[in-house]
Amino acid sequence: LFEAILADIYGPNRLIEKGILPAGLIAASPEYLRPIASVRPASGHFLHMVAFELGRGPDGRWWVLGDRTQAPSGAGFALENRVATTRALSDIYGEMHVHRLAGFFRRFRDALNGMAKDSSGRVAILTPGPLNETYYEHAYIARYLGIMLLEGEDLTVSSGKLMVRTVSGLMPIGVLWRRLDAAFADPLELKPDSQIGTPGLVEAIRRGTVSAVNA
Template sequence: MTGRIATPPADPVAALLRGYERYAGVADELVDAKGEMRPVWRPFVQHLGRLPRETVAARFARGDQYLHDAGVFYRLYAESGSDERSWPLSHVPVIVHETEWNEISAGLVQRAELLEKVAADLYGPNKLVAGGHLPAQLVAQNPEWLRPMVGVVPRGGHFLHFLAFEIGRSPDGSWFVLGDRTQAPSGAGFALENRVATSRVFTDFFAGANVHRLAAFFRGFRDAMNGLRQDEGTRVGILSPGPMNDTYFEHTYIARYLGFMLLEGEDLVVQDGAVMVRTVAGLKPVDVLWRRLDARFADPLELDPSSRIGTPGMVGALRAGQVAMVNALGSGLLETRAFLAFLPRICEVLMGERLKLPNIATWWCGQGAERAYVLANAERMLIGPALSNRLPFEADGATVQGKAFRPGAHAAVSDWIKAEGPALVGQEAVTLSTTPAYVEGACARCR
């Protein structure tokens, strides 16, 4: 069943919204459940509706040209190798009212505080496992669980400094969390370039739209990084895996934007327990590292011996408090998909309150009742590896509509769950909201 937005003939957006459909059971960012335009969108849609199609095309091209000239790219990996792709710009921005954003923000702040407490416990007293609030095997068997970091309290006291969250709007219009990004979150630099490009497309509109600026966020983070230094004469660096990383552009961009050194593992050496960077003037101390490589590659001595991008002795320097790491090594554990099944209860245990922003409903199949529920409802779930850190609908062994897939094998869903229950989770199959795109002079829905 579909519906269409009813727009008064005199309204300048009539032609723009002609044919814009509203699908039953799917939320949309432009319109609400009644098919009426959300008030926060009206000024922008009116502005866009007054522009001739040729002007819009020219402005979109201006935004694309900016990203091209700025050299914004990401690396796409496939079986045939890697390929650099230009960053795609969504010309029509997603607009969220400040009131709604404040509610989202409050939920994410609470979640960040919760994840910090979970990290401190799992690498400290481990009361969550001992109290039965988190299954021991989801930690002990987890590839992101770094035993050498147990008992190591980060300098400054915090495990997490920079987080990202995958969020979506559900069919009923509410927001929820799809996944947590605590390992080495990317996207901030791309978001900034997206904002710059969009502001060039809609320069006249942005000037008076009271759009929240991003610069304050980056200034605050830069100040926080500098605040982690023990000596003003020491350096802050961004530790990158190198040019072949899929988000290397962002590493270089943020390093330049914030005024930090861009470093790779071979640029560093641990001397007398301290981390030093090789320069033309000799070894110089590095006091803070913003890590953009996966934790297990950071130190081939105590973590992954096959690593060629780490720095021998890095764990020892962290253990001695000679360097601050953002985020702490081992924090990738918090991205584990199965953890989503336990975070609502853990929030009540650690913080004495319920999650303000719920995460996607998740059931770990290592428990009898939960496994039975997943078996009975598998046709409307996404089923995949419990220890995965990918989103539920990404192809890493997930099942869609009851058809199981895992690398190298196909099997009946029930047999799969019964045989490998503790290694699997079932997650609610959600339909995310759509947002408008500008196509040939009119708005069309885009997922």
């Protein structure tokens, strides 16, 4: 449902035409990114990961307290917690037959790799940096999945392609897992005072030379 709504808001706007969504509500929202309008993600999807906050009520029923599509966090913390629990309570853990998390992360890594246009396109996580409250999770997942952890200043856009600066020169990035709010990702077209984004990133997404997660 979220994917369909996003694709329509940044695409044909049928929901607005039919009066299901008020045009003023969308246009006035600070979360609406005008430069992204009519841009089709290279992967064909806007959303690749969504997080839901769950809580248990006094009656024992589970409730969805919130949903996150803007740089959703939690997967890395769950993984780190599972590793710590396994080490601290190894005997109990073995007896409980707990469902493993490795399969989820393996399939997600394969999905990220599959979004690259060619084999030379590297997969990377874009993080706001060490001062961010979820930076530990970014670093932990990057190390676990074996992908690069980058900040905005590590990247540049050349000829419409997203590149990472390395000691060997510029190397192409094919898939960028964004872990910062979208408005901060590109100071050139989005939030001009952002110091954690990469100028030209929106243009690279527009040209389809890089797949953004979430777009």
